Amino acid sequence: MPKKNVGLMGCGTIGTHMALAIESGSIVNASLAGLYDIVDANANSLKSKLKSSPQVYPDFDGFINSPADIVIEAASQQAVRKFGKPIIEANKDLMIMSVGALADRTFLAELLELAAVRKGRSRIYVPTGAIAGIDAIRSVRHLLDSITLTTTKSPKALAGAPFLETTSVKLDTITKITELYEGSAAEAVKLFPANVNVAAVLSLAGIGVDKTKVRVLVDPQATTNQHEIVASGNFGDIKITVNNVTAPGNPKTSFLAVLSAIECLRSICDDAIRIGT
Numbered sequence: 001m002p003k004k005n006v007g008l009m010g011c012g013t014i015g016t017h018m019a020l021a022i023e024s025g026s027i028v029n030a031s032l033a034g035l036y037d038i039v040d041a042n043a044n045s046l047k048s049k050l051k052s053s054p055q056v057y058p059d060f061d062g063f064i065n066s067p068a069d070i071v072i073e074a075a076s077q078q079a080v081r082k083f084g085k086p087i088i089e090a091n092k093d094l095m096i097m098s099v100g101a102l103a104d105r106t107f108l109a110e111l112l113e114l115a116a117v118r119k120g121r122s123r124i125y126v127p128t129g130a131i132a133g134i135d136a137i138r139s140v141r142h143l144l145d146s147i148t149l150t151t152t153k154s155p156k157a158l159a160g161a162p163f164l165e166t167t168s169v170k171l172d173t174i175t176k177i178t179e180l181y182e183g184s185a186a187e188a189v190k191l192f193p194a195n196v197n198v199a200a201v202l203s204l205a206g207i208g209v210d211k212t213k214v215r216v217l218v219d220p221q222a223t224t225n226q227h228e229i230v231a232s233g234n235f236g237d238i239k240i241t242v243n244n245v246t247a248p249g250n251p252k253t254s255f256l257a258v259l260s261a262i263e264c265l266r267s268i269c270d271d272a273i274r275i276g277t
């Protein structure tokens with residue numbers, strides 16, 4: 001299999017771990033083709049940690065013309081909305097971490113339509129992220145009656161969420177586990193864009209963003225990011241709980257999300273065997 005050239009969009013927590021994994025050789029058949037970050041200093045800082053010294057592109061126009069076969073987006077929902085289509089139009093594959101952007105049905109349909117028109121020249125990959133059991137949810141999606149994601153995080157992990165501008169609740173005054181929010185995945189990914197990307201992954205695998213329910217709890221004592229999925233239907237029921245340690249440097253991001261992105265790239269680059277997909 002020819003080597004895949006990887007372009008990294010977003011050189012923060014996930015981007016840095018991906019770059020180090022590629023450079024360590026733990027992902028066979030992958031090499032770094034270029035780095036892009038809206039904050040130049042973040043891309044240059046990542047470059048300084050890498051022996052391979054990949055090219056830093058100061059703007060998207062340069063980055064899109066890099067020799068990347070696949071772009072890994074580890075930036076923001078806004079980056080997916082702005083750059084998703086041009087990446088597909090440039091016949092590059094796209095791995096999306098800011099999956100909340102795909103909760104917009106019109107945008108998702110347009111992106112898929114573009115990829116379909118390109119007849120396999122561009123593929124879109126969505127890693128399972130910070131949750132487990134996506135394989136099972138996909139398998140039973142036609143039989144699902146209900147599915148609820150309950151996410152419990154520390155005040156530090158939830159800080160800065162747009163939801164907090166819509167409420168009088170102050171995170172630093174909460175002393176016990178408290179439910180902050182209950183609603184649809186469609187709404188949750190807008191109110192907690194850096195916290196419940198997993199709700200969008202679950203919706204894509206299951207019954208969509210309107211029928212997938214999300215609860216967000218804050219726990220002042222939490223030392224992990226917890227996601228609990230409860231699903232039921234004519235197949236029986238599924239209950240999955242993951243307690244994720246946070247990624248070094250970013251309390252909002254679970255380390256499992258980093259590992260799932262690395263594993264997704266590994267399976268793309270080495271297709272001798274596919275497990276669980």
Ligand SMILES: NC(=O)c1ccc[n+]([C@@H]2O[C@H](COP(=O)([O-])OP(=O)(O)OC[C@H]3O[C@@H](n4cnc5c(N)ncnc54)[C@H](O)[C@@H]3O)[C@@H](O)[C@H]2O)c1
Nearest residue numbers: 010012013014038074075076079097098129130194253257
């Ligand atoms: N799918 C999942 O399960 C999952 C889990 C954790 C995080 N995420 C998402 O993945 C993304 C990256 O997470 P992270 O922990 O690495 O975040 P981070 O904040 O550590 O790094 C993000 C980097 O992207 C850059 N960036 C932001 N907007 C950009 C844009 N428009 N164009 C180019 N660069 C841009 C930032 O400057 C920063 O360097 C976030 O959107 C996060 O919400 C998804």
